[in-house]
Amino acid sequence: MNVEQTVPESAWVKSSYSSGAGGECVEVAARPATVHVRDSKDTTRAALAVEATAWAAFVEFATR
Numbered sequence: 001m002n003v004e005q006t007v008p009e010s011a012w013v014k015s016s017y018s019s020g021a022g023g024e025c026v027e028v029a030a031r032p033a034t035v036h037v038r039d040s041k042d043t044t045r046a047a048l049a050v051e052a053t054a055w056a057a058f059v060e061f062a063t064r
Contacts, residue, residue, distance in 0.1 A: 013027060035051075
C-alpha cells in the first residue's frame with residue numbers, strides 16, 4: 001500500500017527536533033488506528049506505518 005495515497009499531505013507534522021540544518025528529520029501523521037512516520041528530507045521514500053498503541057509505547061520509552 002502506498003502510504004502517501006492514504007495520508008493527506010496536510011496530516012504530516014514535522015518533529016520539533018528536526019531543523020533546517022540537516023540531521024534527524026522526521027514527520028509523523030496520526031490516523032485513527034496507525035501512525036505513519038517518514039523522512040522529511042525525502043518524502044518520496046516509503047513511510048513506516050505502526051499501530052497507534054506501538055507508537056505510544058515508543059514515545060513513552062523515548063521520553064523517559
